[in-house]
Amino acid sequence: MRKPKGPSKSRAASAADVARLAGVSRSAVSRTFTDGASVSTKTREKVLAAAEELNYHVNHLARGLSQEKSRPVCLLAANLDKPYHNLLLDALTRQLQADGRMVMVINVSADPTSAGEALNRALHYRAAASIVMSGTPPEEMVQSCIKAGQKVILINRHNDLQDVHHIQIDYAQAMQEAVEFFVQAGCQTLTLISSSKGTPSLLARERFFIRSAQERGLQLTIWRGENTNYEDGQLAATTLLSKPTRDDGYFCITDLVACGFIDTATHEYDVDIPNDLCVLGFDDIPQASWKSYNLTTFAQPYNAIAERVTDILNCDQVNLNDQESNEEPSTDAERQNHTQTEKRDLRSKLQATPKWRDTVRSTESTLEQYAEVD
Amino acid sequence: MRKPKGPSKSRAASAADVARLAGVSRSAVSRTFTDGASVSTKTREKVLAAAEELNYHVNHLARGLSQEKSRPVCLLAANLDKPYHNLLLDALTRQLQADGRMVMVINVSADPTSAGEALNRALHYRAAASIVMSGTPPEEMVQSCIKAGQKVILINRHNDLQDVHHIQIDYAQAMQEAVEFFVQAGCQTLTLISSSKGTPSLLARERFFIRSAQERGLQLTIWRGENTNYEDGQLAATTLLSKPTRDDGYFCITDLVACGFIDTATHEYDVDIPNDLCVLGFDDIPQASWKSYNLTTFAQPYNAIAERVTDILNCDQVNLNDQESNEEPSTDAERQNHTQTEKRDLRSKLQATPKWRDTVRSTESTLEQYAEVD
DNA sequence: CTGAAAGCGCTTACAG
DNA sequence: CTGAAAGCGCTTACAG
Structure with a gap:
């Protein structure tokens, strides 16, 4: 019944608000909500209490500015009224969520240009990855995404684009x-x-x-x-x-x-x-x-496909297009081979x-x- | 073939990068990509050219920090393998996209607690609105969302919660x-x-x-x-x-x-x-x-429902729960009445x-x- | 373990 | 019309 004082301007509480109430620095607040960070139990409890009182929730939009993991993942889907697409969408959203990802679904209509527009949106929202289950985005858009540091995953739609991840059925x-x-x-x-x-x-x-x-x-x-x-x-x-x-x-x-x-x-x-x-x-x-x-x-193999997707997302293997890699340089032949092997492994699993x-x-x-x- | 110089660290270009290249301030860049803003044709063209060269895309994640319109909208959906839910999801994503919204779909499984978790996610991502087409989120979570300034829209699931928007079939x-x-x-x-x-x-x-x-x-x-x-x-x-x-x-x-x-x-x-x-x-x-x-x-009436949703999103009518409203204060009776009327109008449309x-x-x-x- | 400071990219008054 | 500055909320070295 009693209303709490303070800025109830229907603006969500920020880490600064929590810090103030708990009497600690905002770094301390940040650490409390970061998995591996070091905070004393005492501080953590003060922060947690204050957060609870203010109904504080870390702003993942802001966090996404510096942390790749909390950036969204885009799913390009079409034919949302057809069973096959629904089953795949269902499996993918479940798996991605379980993996802690926020997934934004982009409905790619029959319009052939819309896949490109969708990738453009993915770029605007700094998606960590774009997963294409329908539509054929133009090659230059795919390249833009990759250049922006995004992973691009094509499901069941092989083409010859470089540096994109493919998931295919045998x-x-x-x-x-x-x-x-x-x-x-x-x-x-x-x-x-x-x-x-x-x-x-x-x-x-x-x-x-x-x-x-x-x-x-x-x-x-x-x-x-x-x-x-x-x-x-x-x-x-x-x-x-x-x-x-x-x-x-x-x-x-x-x-x-x-x-x-x-x-x-x-x-x-x-x-x-x-x-x-x-x-x-x-x-x-x-x-x-x-x-x-x-x-x-x-x-x-709907679930296997979905698992493949999260596997790809979670391997922070340097993007293949990062040509001036500063790891121990491998010969072209070796690189080629490695990619080949990986592709074959992957394919062999999805029956x-x-x-x-x-x-x-x-x-x-x-x-x-x-x-x-x- | 020729690689452009500069930070190609697979980091996306920022407004600052564009400003530097175009020889203008970052404010100018920002204005160029803001709809009603005043920029001279000359500046705009310089900016556009630089943006093109750097493959620049406004970061909506960052923009969402200050602009409500570019914040995502959450869609709580379940039974993604069932036709009815697919048809509604299809209509909603189409309509929301056409309205320029980024929609994040949260797959609310059969687990009764998952609707609450989903709303929690919506809070973390500062969703402009949460649209519930499946599941029954706990009342306190709904209140949290509303307090955080979020709109909550319930589709075909009437309950007695205050301050949430309902869309119902007659x-x-x-x-x-x-x-x-x-x-x-x-x-x-x-x-x-x-x-x-x-x-x-x-x-x-x-x-x-x-x-x-x-x-x-x-x-x-x-x-x-x-x-x-x-x-x-x-x-x-x-x-x-x-x-x-x-x-x-x-x-x-x-x-x-x-x-x-x-x-x-x-x-x-x-x-x-x-x-x-x-x-x-x-x-x-x-x-x-x-x-x-x-x-x-x-x-x-799938499409009518979707249109209703965007109507609600776009009316920036003060949240109903903003009790200490500083507009001309109306009597309780009047407020009540207004809400009633609105609800009746809405209902009469959806057959x-x-x-x-x-x-x-x-x-x-x-x-x-x-x-x-x- | 902790805080002050710089950085992530944007927008929005505020002067000019 | 334009730029310098403060603000949105977070994270991440850097000292202590």
């Missing part, structure tokens, strides 16, 4: 397993339902699927819709199932496409999956396990794991081989 | 329309499938639905699952459809529940919707329109709009009355 193995699924189910002819969007991960999945199908000597048709959404799957079904002959198996490049394909196949073409034909998806979105779909698919469900005809052996993981 | 009307749907479809007995979670918006929907059903003299059963997810809908179907007699209509408190209910009803109980029974959902998540569900539901689809038996008249909105 699509080669997943696509090989995908083809194997179809083979086990007795499929001879396949259709790959993809998109002409041409994002890096789409292209990678396509390439490896095609290669694996060829290796297995299967006949493969490729169909590409505009996007990778439910509607694209519907259109694929309408187009492909009207043809005089149907294939044995259909690999949908995303689960969303698979859901649309299955719905139209089932409700409009009276197709019985997996008896008439086999369907496979990718992403393991929640809907894939819904009864109407029960889709065999591949789960992205998409198969989720066996009922849209591919099963055989006992495969069921065993690909037991549900969790 | 569930009364939506629930009345829901009951009307069932009546039009010829239903006499209804079941309300809800959850025992007891969040404010759930309770409000329940209350108004019950009231409307009573007004219409319908027989109503209430069933509550643990949550409001797909699995809860499945369990509801298993439980309710095993009973000796079934009701005519089932109102699912969320679309996710409705999807689970429909899937189990269709695939396990061989129910034909809407001929055997009618189903209604709430939220209009993307899956509601998928062919397997084609669910009649109510769309949350859930019905989306007519095929899970309720239709009659021509209702089809006309509730034409698809967009």
Whole structure:
């Protein structure tokens, strides 16, 4: 009930206020709230009491001016209405928070220039890092960020930029397993339902699927819709199932496409999956396990990706572009090698794991081989 | 190729650097990047050129120390893997960004204490506002935020806290329309499938639905699952459809529940919707329109909510808790009234709009009355 | 362990 | 229109 005196001008208390009330220097206050700093128990308690009374909270905005760790991390995300992106966003925000990071999410709309604008914002807020899970920022913006001392992490979107960190899924193995699924189910002819969007991960999945199908000597048709959404799957079904002959198996490049394909196949073409034909998806979105779909698919390693991100953030390894490094200079060959190795390690860890469900005809052996993981 | 001299210590350029290069004072630099400030064209151009060369970007972290507008806004969100939350998050981040705000998303997990921790973070980062779309932060934390000069906005989660801004949907009307749907479809007995979670918006929907059903003299059963997810809908179907007699209509408190209910009803109980029974959902998540569900539901006014939020952020109306206001003092009655009016206005604007689809038996008249909105 | 001082980058009166 | 100066809140050597 009793109101405390003093500047209640609805301005938050500062370290100076606390110092005054506790009768110590502002350095002492600062030390009390700094992890490894040396303060006597007595001082610390006085400070803590004063802080409590004034409802003091260290201003991380100000702290960020000198400490890199309390600077924000930017997350460039798009398609926030799509399940895959949500799952990744969920995993990333959890992990980054647990790591003590403040994460600012930048919604990168379909507008192709917005990724650049987002990176610009990241620059303005002195982000410790920019994590790109959607969009393709222009190369010069990425370079600006790196020059400003920022780490840039690209998730599932390989390009040839120097000095950026990449986190990628090993699509080669997943696509090989995908083809194997179809083979086990007795499929001879396949259709790959993809998109002409041409994002890096789409292209990678396509390439490896095609290669694996060829290796297995299967006949493969490729169909590409505009996007990778439910509607694209519907259109694929309408187009492909009207043809005089149907294939044995259909690999949908995303689960969303698979859901649309299955719905139209089932409700409009009276197709019985997996008896008439086999369907496979990718992403393991929640809907894939819904009864109407029960889709065999591949789960992205969402949590592993998120852990990778914090690993990268926490290694204060000198930026690769710091050419005039004053550590023991290594030869170009060695540097190259080290980077190579690191990339390979990283890649080898992130595997998409198969989720066996009922849209591919099963055989006992495969069921065993690909037991549900969790 | 040629490297510029100077401190390329991978430290970003500061206003001082720019001033030096341009041969002007740092005030001039500051003014050049401040909207209404007065700088001569000549100075501005020199500054701009120097800034360009040094790749200078105003440090918003530092700016936030004195300017409220460039301070971040915090968004407390949970269930980032659920469609409703994604749609709202999408709308909010878009709108806030368009308004020039930096938005930091805090993932409030199921842990009940995490909402408080999140608000604590908001305090540390001197957020201009905290927007709560999930979780129930403890009252004292909310008060701390407000005392620190922060605006607190609660979305769809009414409570009795003073001085916080509320954005709410008018569930009364939506629930009345829901009951009307069932009546039009010829239903006499209804079941309300809800959850025992007891969040404010759930309770409000329940209350108004019950009231409307009573007004219409319908027989109503209430069933509550643990949550409001797909699995809860499945369990509801298993439980309710095993009973000796079934009701005519089932109102699912969320679309996710409705999807689970429909899937189990269709695939396990061989129910034909809407001929055997009618189903209604709430939220209009993307899956509601998928062919397997084609669910009649109510769309949350996502964009209107987001616009409301920025409206609140941009009105610099003195905080309501500033009791010793030095404006012309108004009577308590007047203040009260004003707040009331504002709340009513706000509420009247945000309506859930019905989306007519095929899970309720239709009659021509209702089809006309509730034409698809967009 | 502790305090005075300089520094991080900005903005905003205040004189000119 | 312009610059010197004080202020926003913090941290981090530097002496003691």
